[in-house]
């Protein structure tokens with residue numbers, strides 16, 4: 001697992017700053033102003049960069065420029081990555097150019113309180129993040145393929161949230177944008193209309209629906225009436241022609257009615273653009289509510305098969321995320337996606353020698369740490385039919 005935030009060994013910064021990194025010594029002078037030069041070992045130190053990053057025991061820049069020294073946890077940093085550095089030595093990696101899993105956390109506040117929230121909500125005012133994001137987006141490479149916007153609940157920032165979408169449209173016009181939202185704000189027709197009016201060319205909002213039974217959904221998100229608002233939000237978004245993905249996290253509270261939920265989606269929300277059936281991540285509240293949530297995926301593999309079959313029968317695009325290939329029925333393979341973000345993806349010793357490891361998404365690092373299915377079984381052959 002990559003370390004995305006931590007402490008520097010030392011820093012000469014006197015004020016917090018965002019830097020896009022480069023190892024190119026001869027960038028045109030105007031481009032150097034917002035970049036930090038990433039030094040590796042000895043070598044000439046190019047002039048004109050406002051900051052320099054050095055590693056471990058590397059020599060400091062001989063030109064006397066301000067520098068921050070990082071340990072090898074940050075050795076993955078490379079050209080066009082973007083970091084936030086504080087004068088107290090706190091380092092946060094906000095963007096990695098080599099990754100297809102970059103996302104912006106817009107707020108830690110949320111109006112749901114989901115049993116399995118991986119980013120437990122905080123009540124404090126964190127609108128300062130919006131200002132940071134206004135700085136961050138224009139620094140990202142225009143070639144960025146995809147970008148997520150998450151929270152908390154990012155739509156709680158209302159017009160500021162819409163401004164960020166507009167900013168992404170202006171600076172990253174070819175970047176696919178994926179917003180994660182509980183969908184409740186879109187129950188307000190005016191807000192849904194304003195969101196649509198941004199007219200972003202490649203924008204999808206992913207909205208969780210946990211059950212066809214409103215009381216079960218409300219229990220999972222710990223908010224009475226949430227189901228009604230979420231469904232109204234989805235309907236408003238589709239009314240305005242917006243792309244919507246439904247996301248279902250499968251766990252002990254949701255697996256039994258998975259086929260019924262698929263039927264509900266097929267009958268009432270057949271126009272959604274995608275449904276993602278997702279395995280549980282052992283982060284945040286999940287760890288505290290493990291007894292109420294954890295179920296071995298092998299135990300719900302038939303429900304998963306049934307849900308995939310229903311959605312496919314109605315021609316609704318469906319994907320299965322965050323599962324291990326050896327724990328699903330072969331008929332789910334057609335919807336299986338290797339999905340776990342690269343920076344938190346691992347395999348376990350049982351995977352050694354598995355013939356299909358390169359097709360398998362493996363585990364969240366948190367899952368490896370806090371327990372996983374005893375039924376993990378390496379495939380002896382590449383094709384499941386011969387196993």
Ligand code: SF4
Nearest residue numbers: 324326351354360378
């Ligand atoms: S044994 Fe193979 S299929 Fe199972 S989790 Fe490991 S790599 Fe994936």
